[in-house]
Amino acid sequence: MKLFQKRASGKTLKIFFATDIHGSDRCFRKFINAAQFYSANVLILGGDITGKVVVPVTKISASTYRATVHHQVQDVSESELPNLFKEIRSNGFYYYVTTPDETEFLAQNSKAREEMFHRVIRESLTGWFELAEERLKGTGVQVFVSPGNDDDDVVVSAINQGPFVINPDESVREIEEGVWMLSFGWSNRTPWDSPRELDDSEIGQRLENLAPQIPLFENAVFNIHVPPYNTPLDKAPQLTADLKPVVEAGEVQMASVGSAAVRDFILKYQPLLGLHGHIHESAGITKLGRSTCINPGSEYSDGTLKGALVTIDTGKGSLMRQLIAG
Structure with a gap:
């Protein structure tokens, strides 16, 4: 029974988390270098890893x-x-x-254009994952790369091909003794009709299907791309029907665009840590009950890697966290 699950013996786990780098080679190299720079045991790239142009x-x-x-x-x-x-x-x-x-x-042939785009994405990801293996194999560092809502099946397949980099999407993994990570990269519906979107009710069902695999939630990590609804982590510009920002009195109006299902799931199971992304402009740290939830945000377009460094004391079920940009 979960009530009598033995707590992990006291160890320190250091996680570096980043997300939404959208194809930036500079950001990915900084992500890999973070393992040595911050003495991290685990690197997690939380979704939307590919570019759009x-x-x-x-x-x-x-x-x-x-x-x-x-x-x-x-x-x-x-x-x-x-x-x-x-x-x-x-x-x-x-x-x-x-x-x-x-x-x-290519300008006149959409199918050829799509094939070319997928080819350059695969080549880019293969190069990234080879770099990660070259730099980190044998160090004991675990590298997890999750697809997000903007990452299509070609991206998922490319991540799965890497023998070193691990795709944790829609799974539960023990990343340290007694520390279980649940990962989920799909988002709720957006105005952009991205490749991996679901109705919020289905997100809730898929998350519930994963929950029984976690023996103890006290030290659990929820690596869920979309942030919980109505928190400081999910504020984005409110849009008109033609996808332009709503401006009132000279100010862009903001709205909550996260997932209510994710919020309910976190409040129900109360993991130690929630790691989120998706909304680039909503970097921050907040609490939902006992759960610390983090969105480091993203400024990939200028090569700045925004991340979160989290140190977990597995014996005490406590953590220290800080947001980082560089």
Whole structure:
């Protein structure tokens, strides 16, 4: 019976959590380096890991390539390509080296364009996961990468291919003796119709299906991408029917957009820790009952990695936490 489950012996578990890096190569490298910098035992990337834009790098002559980055047209030589690629990737964009003829073909062929986009995503993720293994294999650090609502089946498949990086989505895992992590990357409905959205009632049901796998909630970690509804972690701009921010008296109006099912689930089971993301502008720490819930926020577009460093005393069932940006 759960009432008589033995509490874990006293150990210290240090978790570094980040989320919503949306393809930023600079942020992912900082995420991997956080293990050594903060002496973290566990790295968790909480969802929305892929970018949304591919920048064509078009070969316009024997030695010149052209790309438009941040509305600026850049013509570079072949020797300057590495710096251009780095600039593109740091901002969460992908690049694709092409020709004028192929660029025109892709512009007119949505299926070919989608296949190209998936190809560059797979290549990017493969490179990331190889880097993680190269830097951290043999160190004892566990690396968990969850897909979020913006990450489609191609992303999920790519995460699952990595032998070192672990996809914890829709599972419960013991990440330290007596510390169980429940992970869930889907979101409630959004105006953007992203790939992994569910009705809130189904989110609640899927979470309830996972709950029986946790023997003891006292030290449990809920790694749930969408934040709980009506908290400081889920405030986003209120939108009009045509997806423009609602402005009143010169101020953008904010609204709660998190999941009521997630809120109810946390209040019911009272884990030690909730790790969330999804709403970039709503960084913060709050309490729901005894549960400490964190959204580190995201500023991926300028290469800033926002994260949370959490130290858990497994014997006492207590934690220390701080938000970090760098």
